[in-house]
Amino acid sequence: MKRVLIGRITTAHGVRGDVKVQYFLEDLDLMFGDAGVYTSDTKPDRILLTYKNDLKGDVVVCSVKGVTDRNVAERLRGTQLYVDEADLPQPDEGTVYLRELEGMEAVTPDGKALGRVLGVRNFGASDLLEIKGKKENYFIPFCEPFLVEIDKENRKVVLNEPDIV
Amino acid sequence: MARSTWKGPFVHPSLLKKVDKARAGGKNVIIQTYSRASVILPHFVGLTFGVYNGHKFIPVIVTDNMIGHRLGEFAPTRTFIAHTAADKKAEATSGKAA
Numbered sequence: 001m002k003r004v005l006i007g008r009i010t011t012a013h014g015v016r017g018d019v020k021v022q023y024f025l026e027d028l029d030l031m032f033g034d035a036g037v038y039t040s041d042t043k044p045d046r047i048l049l050t051y052k053n054d055l056k057g058d059v060v061v062c063s064v065k066g067v068t069d070r071n072v073a074e075r076l077r078g079t080q081l082y083v084d085e086a087d088l089p090q091p092d093e094g095t096v097y098l099r100e101l102e103g104m105e106a107v108t109p110d111g112k113a114l115g116r117v118l119g120v121r122n123f124g125a126s127d128l129l130e131i132k133g134k135k136e137n138y139f140i141p142f143c144e145p146f147l148v149e150i151d152k153e154n155r156k157v158v159l160n161e162p163d164i165v
Numbered sequence: 166m167a168r169s170t171w172k173g174p175f176v177h178p179s180l181l182k183k184v185d186k187a188r189a190g191g192k193n194v195i196i197q198t199y200s201r202a203s204v205i206l207p208h209f210v211g212l213t214f215g216v217y218n219g220h221k222f223i224p225v226i227v228t229d230n231m232i233g234h235r236l237g238e239f240a241p242t243r244t245f246i247a248h249t250a251a252d253k254k255a256e257a258t259s260g261k262a263a
Contacts, residue, residue, distance in 0.1 A: 004251045005248070005251060006251050006252075024248040024249070024250050024251050025250055025251055025252050026250045026252050026253055027252055030252065083251075088251070088252055089252075091254050092254075094256055094257050094258065095254045095255065095256055095257060096254065096255060096257050097251075097252065097253065097254055098249050098250075098253045098254070098255055099249060099251060099253075119246075119249060120249050121246065123223060123225075123239055123240060123241050124238065124239045124241075125224075125225040125226055125227075125228075125231070125239040126224075126225075126226045126228075127255070127260060128223070128224055136221070137221075138221060138222075139221075139222075139223055139224050140224065141213060141224045141226050141260075142255070142260040143226065143259065143260040143261070144259050144260065145192040145193050146193055147258070147259065147260045148258075149257060149258050150257040150258075152257070160193045161193075162193050162194065162195040162213070162224075163190065163191060163193060163194045163195070164194075164195055164197055164215070165183050165186050165187045165190065165194050165195070165196045165197065
């Protein structure tokens with residue numbers, strides 16, 4: 001089953017075996033489930049994390065079950081944390097996970113191919129679709145009036161091609 | 166030293182001309198500009214600018230909380246790609262965060 005990257009252990013914290021975890025989630029409950037999280041995208045190894053407190057930015061301090069001293073916690077540095085894709089809640093009708101857009105084909109309403117979607121970026125203004133064109137990558141705003149619709153079944157994103165002034 | 170208030174905010178004159186042209190045009194217009202130093206004025210709200218970052222034009226949709234900032238602040242010149250939240254959702258027809 002496909003797994004989704006949800007965070008990364010950045011370093012040890014304190015002398016009691018706690019770790020700092022950088023998370024790539026909006027809902028942190030996914031990380032602290034009773035089943036634990038995978039430490040690889042292929043292997044079955046899991047660790048059980050318990051939330052302790054927030055730090056600045058997208059970082060939380062967690063304790064790891066079975067880890068009680070800093071030396072062991074140091075060995076977890078750089079560990080990437082995954083969950084099964086099926087464990088994520090199903091999106092509501094008419095909504096999509098942004099990570100699902102990666103690899104979709106971008107087309108105009110009249111069927112002209114624009115390229116392949118590389119991902120969604122945000123530089124502080126709004127979400128942008130990064131599209132791999134024939135010559136180079138470019139960005140199209142991921143909102144109205146540029147976005148027409150997302151066709152999940154055919155893996156297509158329908159976009160209005162912008163007019164340049 | 167801060168800019169004198171009697172001068173008003175800096176906006177490149179050619180950009181102002183393009184804004185007028187875009188307002189007369191359609192909805193999905195991107196105003197391409199190299200003027201990263203131009204200040205975002207209240208009547209820019211709702212327009213989309215393509216701000217040059219030294220490599221390509223980054224689309225910037227202007228919202229009201231961006232007034233007074235400069236266009237270049239929203240088109241970084243150095244590559245930094247952060248992870249998108251694994252569970253971040255958006256509406257399939259409008260792109261609004263769900």
